[in-house]
Amino acid sequence: xxxxxxxxxxxxxxxxxxxxxxxxxxxxxxxxxxxxxxxxxxxxxxxxxxxxxxxxxxxxxxxxxxxxxxxxxxxxxxxxxxxxxxxxxxxxxxxxxxxxxxxxxxxxxxxxxxxxxxxxxxxxxxxxxxxxxxxxxxxxxxxxxxxxxxxxxxxxxxxxxxxxxxxxxxxxxxxxxxxxxxxxxxxxxxxxxxxxxxxxxxxxxxxxxxxxxxxxxxxxxxxxxxxxxxxxxxxxxxxxxxxxxxxxxxxxxxxx
Numbered sequence: 001x002x003x004x005x006x007x008x009x010x011x012x013x014x015x016x017x018x019x020x021x022x023x024x025x026x027x028x029x030x031x032x033x034x035x036x037x038x039x040x041x042x043x044x045x046x047x048x049x050x051x052x053x054x055x056x057x058x059x060x061x062x063x064x065x066x067x068x069x070x071x072x073x074x075x076x077x078x079x080x081x082x083x084x085x086x087x088x089x090x091x092x093x094x095x096x097x098x099x100x101x102x103x104x105x106x107x108x109x110x111x112x113x114x115x116x117x118x119x120x121x122x123x124x125x126x127x128x129x130x131x132x133x134x135x136x137x138x139x140x141x142x143x144x145x146x147x148x149x150x151x152x153x154x155x156x157x158x159x160x161x162x163x164x165x166x167x168x169x170x171x172x173x174x175x176x177x178x179x180x181x182x183x184x185x186x187x188x189x190x191x192x193x194x195x196x197x198x199x200x201x202x203x204x205x206x207x208x209x210x211x212x213x214x215x216x217x218x219x220x221x222x223x224x225x226x227x228x229x230x231x232x233x234x235x236x237x238x239x240x241x242x243x244x245x246x247x248x249x250x251x252x253x254x255x256x
Contacts, residue, residue, distance in 0.1 A: 007087045008035050011080050020044040026134040030093050038080065039136050045077040046101070046135060050127045057126045064120040071118040078105055078112075081136075094139040096158055100128065101135045133161060140168070156181060164188065164196055169228060179215075183223035193222055200224045 012019070012034045024040040049070050056064040081097070088094050097105065104127055112118045140156045156168035159180075168181045184196045200217045203226075213227040231239070 004087055004091055004093075005032075007083065008032060008038065011038055011083065014076075014080070015041050018045065023134075026132075027136065029138045030095075032093065035084075035093060038084070039134075042077050042080055043130075043135050045073055047129050047131070049074045049077070050104070051129055053120065054126045054129075056120055057124055059120055059122050059124045061122055063122055066112075066118040066120050068113075068115060068117040071112050072114055074108060075112050075114055078109060081105070095136045096139055098130070098133070098135050098137060098161075099159055101130070164192060178228040180226045180228045181223055182226060183221065188222075196222060 015038065018041055019037055020041045021037055022040060023043040024036050026043065027036045027039040030036050030039065052070050053066055056066060085095065085097070096102075107124065111121055137158050154170045154173060156170050158166060159169050160167040165182050165184050168183065169178055170181060171178050184193055188196065197217065197219075200214055203211070203214045204217075212229060215225045215227075217224040
């Protein structure tokens with residue numbers, strides 16, 4: 001039976017000369033130094049090879065050729081990601097993949113070939129490159145208190161991030177209902193943290209079916225729980241048929 005430590009060592013050696021610590025500051029939350037370097041290296045490989053792919057994007061109504069050596073590098077990176085995700089799933093280093101990059105990786109797996117190059121399919125847009133945001137997020141726990149003597153811990157799933165905060169979803173086991181946790185980023189100044197805090201308290205004073213409800217602010221962790229919405233405003237507008245005109249979009253933005 002392969003141990004976690006042996007798997008990490010194997011993948012570290014597989015990456016060999018590619019090992020890069022350029023993005024290691026994004027992965028300091030992981031316990032093993034070599035694991036941090038692996039995540040940093042895979043992050044670097046994705047950035048380098050997707051940047052090359054961007055020179056052929058967007059494809060619009062056509063396809064495009066992607067070089068064989070670049071295809072093999074991406075295949076290797078994705079293979080390491082899949083292996084780590086499986087082996088670390090039940091450890092303290094369990095992680096999730098940023099939702100945007102998860103979608104890009106899934107698309108790439110479908111057309112990447114190990115020899116002769118790959119055919120990039122129609123309709124693929126340029127890929128946003130993450131230089132300051134992690135692609136791999138260590139799974140976190142949220143403490144749910146349903147009574148003074150009962151505590152529950154549930155996995156958080158990252159669903160988005162902004163300049164001030166990272167947004168997660170989770171299912172409360174007591175209410176059997178999805179909620180959102182919005183957590184301030186670690187690098188915020190005191191002034192920015194206070195602005196984040198005031199965001200919650202101002203929203204808490206509002207009551208409307210068109211405004212997302214907020215429920216609890218944690219003064220220690222700088223985070224708050226809020227209502228889970230089925231889709232974003234942008235997705236709603238894109239998927240509405242017929243598309244709302246400019247005035248209707250402004251009204252929707254005010255409501256939301």
